[in-house]
Amino acid sequence: MGDKKLILVVDDDPDLVEAVSLKLESEGFRVAKAYDGIQAWQRIKEERPDLIILDVMMPKKNGYQVCDEIKQDPEYKEITVVLLTAVGDAVTSTSYTHWDGKTALAEEFIPKPIDLDNLMDIIKDYVG
């Protein structure tokens, strides 16, 4: 375990969680997984990740809500949050808008689909 950074991957798409996790592990990171906002909080409290990759559009509690809660919690606000969302210029949605992401407290806001190598570059920028 040692110095390996822990990345929490949160997305209601289990296939994306798996793909990102495999990439992270191949790059030498430890990985925790969650599939909705409530599971995400459980993992955060249990394992205190160094960085969270967080999908926006999720059931039960969306990524914006989770991000806001993390950033307003003194114990966890320093954890880096990277928001991922499929919401973008080519998409309309009844619940989310592109501009909502602009006001989130996350360190990064990345539209899907993202090149996984690109995502690794961003993660390494933050956690090394």
Next chain:
Amino acid sequence: MSVNMEKIPIAGVKLSGELLQFNISGFSNALDAKLELSTLLAANQMNMPFLSGVSLQERSHATGCVTVENEARARALIHGHSKLKLGVEFFPSVGLITLFPHQSSLKILGLSLFALGAAHLPLYGMGSSLSALTLITDYAHLEGALSALEEHLAVPRENDPFDADLKEATLTGTFKAGPMQTIAVYWEPRIKTYGFQSVTDLSLVEITFPAQRIRAVGLKLYELGEVPIGFRLVSAQSSTDGACRIYLLIRRHSEQQALERIRTVGGEETGDRLFVASPLELLHFQGPHYGDRYGIAEAAFKALAFGSVPVLLAACSQSCVCLVLPESRAREAEMCLSEVFEVPTRKARFSEKRPQTLGRGNERQNF
């Protein structure tokens, strides 16, 4: 033969709404049933949350599902298709039960089939994606299927496989108005994908057995999981003649060991028919909301047909498209698919980083 079966933890289970399933079969390879089906439904803007198809031993078979809201239209379209209507079987009121992650575990696969068989629930179809295993059974018995699985798989206590509004609507026959959840409408000149991954040197094992033996076959696959053989892809089909076929894609170097174990239970031949095709390759790709959008499968199969790349087996579920191809064809398939599917390039930095001068914490900054 009794086996001490461990309870294996998984992360979650999802249950679908009510669906109509259709099986298209009985054709030679001259008709690619999955291409015809996906083209027909995509042209009518109908998504299939599940699609699988196989073309082996001069037989072509496809299984697809549409939501119950699209049932009447789907039936009419298929009945109106000159070829598809000749080999179609409809299975109304089915549902998908999806567990994840499957961990490529034959034990999890075996336990899932064993559980369904032990609960006397039918298996109408099955398919795997990168992380999830989806089984098709009666919609009315989805909760029963979940209970059966929970006897053998440790599902998290907070798992709530139903959407809360859908569950209440199902139980009370009413619909509670509320904010809509994730419904994305896409239009893209080229469909975006996370990228293509391929695996070579694989064997596809087809196991044909009477549907009533599903419990025994599940147990057999569980036992096969005692040795380090994982699956790369799994698919299954059932037909009204009582036969069930499971397709298991495994590493070729595990083929002999797997066949030996599958053929016998307790040292005796089971009579289940086996067929093996190898060497083969697997190509899979995924993208945002593929499972919610129509046209993904059609785009893929058309691109491959245009390039004359044969697909022996396809499984489209969750957000993944998984394709089993003859040896040395994966690279060619990827090139064909790259004409219609766009992979983001590494060099462009898409993210919008918060400027370092802006603070964190409770400050809200508009970009």
